[in-house]
Amino acid sequence: MPFPWRTQFPASSSLNSRRPRAALLGSLLLSCLFLLAYAPSAEAIPAFARKYGLPCSACHEAWPKLNAFGQTFKDNGYQLGNDRDAPIWQQPAYWPIAMRITPGWHRESINRNGIDDGAGGTIEQQTTTHGFDLSGLDILTGGTLANNISFLLVPSADNAGAFHFESAWVRFDNLLHSSYLNIKVGKFELDNLLSEKRIVTLSNNGGLYQLYHFVPVGDSNIFGLGDNQLGFEVMGHSKNDRTRYSVAMLSSNDGNVSVPNGHGYDTFLTASQGFQAGSLGLQRVGAFAYIGRAPTYFVTQGGAPLDGLGQKSFYRAGFIGMWYIKKFDITTLFMHGGENAFLGTSTAANDPNGLPAGARSPQWNGALFESHYTVNPQFILINRYEFIRMSQQALPTNPGDLGDIDSLTFGYRYYPFMHSRAGFAFHNEYAIVRQRKVAPVTGLDVTSSSLFLGFDFIF
Amino acid sequence: MTTYKLLLAFLLLTCFAGVPLTRAQETHVGKLTGHPGQGKQLYRRYCIGCHGPRGDGAGENAPYIDPKPRNFTQATFKCRSTPTGTLPIDEDLYNSIGRGFDNSNMPSWAPLTDQERVNLVAFIKTFSPRWKNEKPGTPITIPSETPVSIQSIQHGHDLFQKLECWKCHGPEGRGDGPSAATLTDSNDQPIRPYNFADGERFKCGTTDQDIYRIFVTGVDGTPMPSFADNIQPNDAWDLVHFLRTLQVRRDSPERALLKSTGTKLQPIQTSSGGGL
Numbered sequence: 198m199p200f201p202w203r204t205q206f207p208a209s210s211s212l213n214s215r216r217p218r219a220a221l222l223g224s225l226l227l228s229c230l231f232l233l234a235y236a237p238s239a240e241a242i243p244a245f246a247r248k249y250g251l252p253c254s255a256c257h258e259a260w261p262k263l264n265a266f267g268q269t270f271k272d273n274g275y276q277l278g279n280d281r282d283a284p285i286w287q288q289p290a291y292w293p294i295a296m297r298i299t300p301g302w303h304r305e306s307i308n309r310n311g312i313d314d315g316a317g318g319t320i321e322q323q324t325t326t327h328g329f330d331l332s333g334l335d336i337l338t339g340g341t342l343a344n345n346i347s348f349l350l351v352p353s354a355d356n357a358g359a360f361h362f363e364s365a366w367v368r369f370d371n372l373l374h375s376s377y378l379n380i381k382v383g384k385f386e387l388d389n390l391l392s393e394k395r396i397v398t399l400s401n402n403g404g405l406y407q408l409y410h411f412v413p414v415g416d417s418n419i420f421g422l423g424d425n426q427l428g429f430e431v432m433g434h435s436k437n438d439r440t441r442y443s444v445a446m447l448s449s450n451d452g453n454v455s456v457p458n459g460h461g462y463d464t465f466l467t468a469s470q471g472f473q474a475g476s477l478g479l480q481r482v483g484a485f486a487y488i489g490r491a492p493t494y495f496v497t498q499g500g501a502p503l504d505g506l507g508q509k510s511f512y513r514a515g516f517i518g519m520w521y522i523k524k525f526d527i528t529t530l531f532m533h534g535g536e537n538a539f540l541g542t543s544t545a546a547n548d549p550n551g552l553p554a555g556a557r558s559p560q561w562n563g564a565l566f567e568s569h570y571t572v573n574p575q576f577i578l579i580n581r582y583e584f585i586r587m588s589q590q591a592l593p594t595n596p597g598d599l600g601d602i603d604s605l606t607f608g609y610r611y612y613p614f615m616h617s618r619a620g621f622a623f624h625n626e627y628a629i630v631r632q633r634k635v636a637p638v639t640g641l642d643v644t645s646s647s648l649f650l651g652f653d654f655i656f
Numbered sequence: 657m658t659t660y661k662l663l664l665a666f667l668l669l670t671c672f673a674g675v676p677l678t679r680a681q682e683t684h685v686g687k688l689t690g691h692p693g694q695g696k697q698l699y700r701r702y703c704i705g706c707h708g709p710r711g712d713g714a715g716e717n718a719p720y721i722d723p724k725p726r727n728f729t730q731a732t733f734k735c736r737s738t739p740t741g742t743l744p745i746d747e748d749l750y751n752s753i754g755r756g757f758d759n760s761n762m763p764s765w766a767p768l769t770d771q772e773r774v775n776l777v778a779f780i781k782t783f784s785p786r787w788k789n790e791k792p793g794t795p796i797t798i799p800s801e802t803p804v805s806i807q808s809i810q811h812g813h814d815l816f817q818k819l820e821c822w823k824c825h826g827p828e829g830r831g832d833g834p835s836a837a838t839l840t841d842s843n844d845q846p847i848r849p850y851n852f853a854d855g856e857r858f859k860c861g862t863t864d865q866d867i868y869r870i871f872v873t874g875v876d877g878t879p880m881p882s883f884a885d886n887i888q889p890n891d892a893w894d895l896v897h898f899l900r901t902l903q904v905r906r907d908s909p910e911r912a913l914l915k916s917t918g919t920k921l922q923p924i925q926t927s928s929g930g931g932l
Contacts, residue, residue, distance in 0.1 A: 249761060249763070479767075
């Protein structure tokens, strides 16, 4: 997760009281697992730059954001394909390892934050905190075990030092001598063209894609499209990477280890096509769909979830376009999401009372516009606007715009140097998020903002 | 009035003086026109680490790279369609960037757009004054390939012996000939002959036409000479067919023919008295 301070300042804690107890327990248990798995992660890996002698800018528009060459390198299984890919070419002392952390200063403000009133209740109050802080730590190891066998291992720590494995996979590349057949097994990021692991914004509010993590208010599903998942992926691409596809089968547990949901598998499909547009640059359009299942209640053992039962379906589907006009580029993403009514109302499937009256499948639409102006490889301006609109609430008594989100982020990254040994960026960003009618007491809108100044470095 | 005329003359001279300079640095590949100004930004992003800010092959990574990055200030290029010693045409450089160089650190930059690669070529040409003082050579003509036959392969085998290709490339094409250890490039850096047995791709392409072109143009900056004056087109094709039999990791019509007919070629004689 690339939003290291988010747990300290949840955007909203409202409406939890509406959840049925059993589903709430399950949700909390899964949330604990989710939080354990929580840490910043972004993959910009000087170990590759050192191996091949290329500057960061060769693979990154502005690290960690990949350019077309970097995307091809990644899709080739971290191989350039020039017969220098196998580890045998490296000096024995070479270690394919890099570390990233971001010390910085940030200010967080929430206008209607739910705080304890000292008498067991909750009151709303504006809270503003600021100070120096640390992000989590990523230890990135990756490369090739042999020609056409690649790997990535990313032990990550949150900013308190608790480790987990953000990524751990092995990939068999160019099977049957075809770039259209590559198989990856382990824990990995979905083949999202707009990679949250390579997000160029880092603040509490701006360091994630709202679209990827949104679930309706009162929903028990913890799935996030930006979360790394456990499973296997069949991926392929043309030699120049213009044509890409990916099909993945994943455990229905949002990437959490030890199969906390017990059983169940999800599917992710995506495909995209790049094309040249004269001197403007390489354009790309694509589509994706995630069809998943999530439990509505748990069998527990000693309080720990043993098996997730009563699984109900959910889906995310959308289109993406990446448009380049020379130094300016904009990514447009539209997504539609939907959840089964049991998930949407946090109702256990075995609840003898069944669904609440009038309950239905919540659905929503969202869009994202992220633009960059790459002044040069050492300076990039960033802007992003996202909105999410509920098209159908789970309960007819809910306000139609309950949970709707607007998010605006802008900032810049400046890289004082650009070479193949390390990366360093001075990062400055402001992000503001407004969510409709989720204040814990008054049910009014909640607005939170982040101001972030950081020194993002990787070695 | 005099001042006005002088100013007008100055502006006209400036404009007309600038036009040929700009055009001279432009690059043309197909319908695309490359611009050095835009190529400079790309060079800074992708190439500077190895080839260096001055294009002299002295980038920060150059000490750790073998073979060394190309020195663009010399304007000597390995892969050309033009005769040895001449400048390549723009398309040669464009193709080299897209293809990359096997057995080196130079990757394929095919993910870049066509326009970006043409812009890079335009900028690379600014590093050497040769591009202003000389014109590129005339691309060689490659005649139609002759049919693959046992006779053709056998004749190529004999030419491999006669032209002493084996002295560098070795009797089995493994890059281990008696001269291999002594070879250096134009910068006095050690250089290894191509190992046909291990490689599936050549430095300057993968097709039979690419191999033919290498014979005729040579690989400038390396000990591989041009055989333009020593070999006839039909002979060159025969040599191509024989070299394909040395690529033991690659299926080819030549190897299939040898196998299907049960033909076994005589080992190359490495004594000085060997040959035809």
